[in-house]
Structure formats: C-alpha cells, structure tokens
Amino acid sequence: MGVSYQLVVDCRSPGSLAQFWAGALHYVLAPAPDGFASWDDFYRSIGVPEDELGGGVDSIVDPAGGGPRIWFQVVPEEKSIKNRMHIDVSAGGGRGLPLDVRRERVEAEAERLVALGATRLATLANEGLDHYAVAMTDPEGNEFDIN
Template identity: 60%
Template sequence: MGAEFQLVVDCAEADVLARFWAAALRYEFAPAPDGFATWQDFYRRLGVPESELVDGVDRISDPQGRGPDIWFHVVSEGKVVKNRLHLDIHASGEWSDPIEARIQRVDAEAARLAGLGATITGAFEEGLDHYAVGMKDPEGNEFDIN
C-alpha cells in the first residue's frame, strides 16, 4: 500500500487557487476536521497566529477519495521559475479513441479551464498519436491537459 499524502501548493491567494483547482479537478472544498466548524478554528487550536490565517478556502479534496487532498499554502515569495512538478489532467479519453476525438476533448477542457481563469500557453503533439495543451493557473503555475 502506498503512503498517504497531500499535495501542497505555495501561493499568494489561497482562496482563488483553491476555487480554481476545485472546479478544474471536480474536487470539493475539504471539510474541517471533526470537532471544528472551520479550518481556521482548527488552525487556531494548533496555535497558528491570526496573522497567518487566510480568509476563504485553502483546502480541497476528491469527493470520491481517489486523488490526494490539496492544501494551498500562502507564502510571501512569488513564483519566479518554471514548476519542477506539474499536474497533467487527463481529458482525452482512451488511447484507442481516434486522435481527432481526443483533440476535441482536450481543447474543450482547455477552453473550460480558460473560462475559469487559466491561460492557454499552447498546444503540442508528441509523436503521431499524442496531443496536449499547456496551461497556467491563475497564479502562473504550469499544468497540461492531455
């Protein structure tokens, strides 16, 4: 059995990114731990200073429990270089589907996410039978739709 983990994304605006990625991944806002009305109440119990608490949502989770929880951690440093890790969102269907159908699905998902605030950086093909669209989230973090 693999190790349990959460993905942590450093950011400037936790609520903006949490809402974007919840919609992008079809996740939900993570419920507060048992016994706490909000995550902020939980953080206070842990001793996190008020100055470090964020307004809004900062955690999302897969409603089906398949994917990792994601925490959007506010940091003072801005993003300055390309991500060393990025998400590939699979939207194309099965590899056995015709490439034309897969391209159409990828482009439709890229357009949906652009409507949520992402930026399309370009489409690319690898070999004769692979198509993907490069994108950036609202804070400039790179990801791909394939």
C-alpha cells in the same frame, strides 16, 4: 504497498487557487475538521497566529476518495521560475480513442478551464505523433497540461 500523500502547492492566495483547482479537477473544498466551524477556527486551536489566518478554505479533496488531498500553502514570494513538477489533467480519454476525438475533448476542457481562470500557453502536438495536449497555467502561473 503505496503510501498515502497530500500534494502541496505553494501560493499567494490559497482560497482562490483552491476554488480554481476544485473546479478544474472536479474536487470539493475540504470541510473544516470535526468540531470546528471553519479552517481558521481549527488553525487557531493549534496555535497559528492571527496574522496568518483569513485565506479561506485552503485545501481540496476528491469527493470519491480516490485522489490525493491538495493543500494550498501560503508563501511570501511570488512564483518566479518554471514548476519542477506539474499536474496533467487527463481529459482526452486515452490512446484507445482516435486522435481527433481526443483533440476535441482536450480543446473543450481547455476552454472550460480558461473560463475558470486558467491561461492557455501552447498546443503540444506534432504532425505524425499520436499525441495532443494543451499547456496552460493556473491563476497564479503554475504550469499544467491537459492531455
């Protein structure tokens, strides 16, 4: 039996990354815990110092309840090397569809995510290979792929 988990992304601006990834993954900003008007109010209640507050909503959740919660954790340093793990956004529809249909869907999703703040890095396709993807980065430079 699998265990539940949360994905944690180190970042400098949790509020803006939460907004980006909520839009990218069709997630929603996580509501503050019951009894609290905001996440800052909750964090104060558990002893987080005032100078660490004010980042906005720092987590997102799948509104359907199927995907993991994602928490954007503030760290002092900026990203400096390639991610050791990354997200693959599945937009093509799977290998049951023709490659040209998947390519069109991946390109449409890449355009949508660029409009949200992503940067396109490269197209990942080789002639004769039944695969098409686009490598991108989020607004803080974290790599991800659309396939």
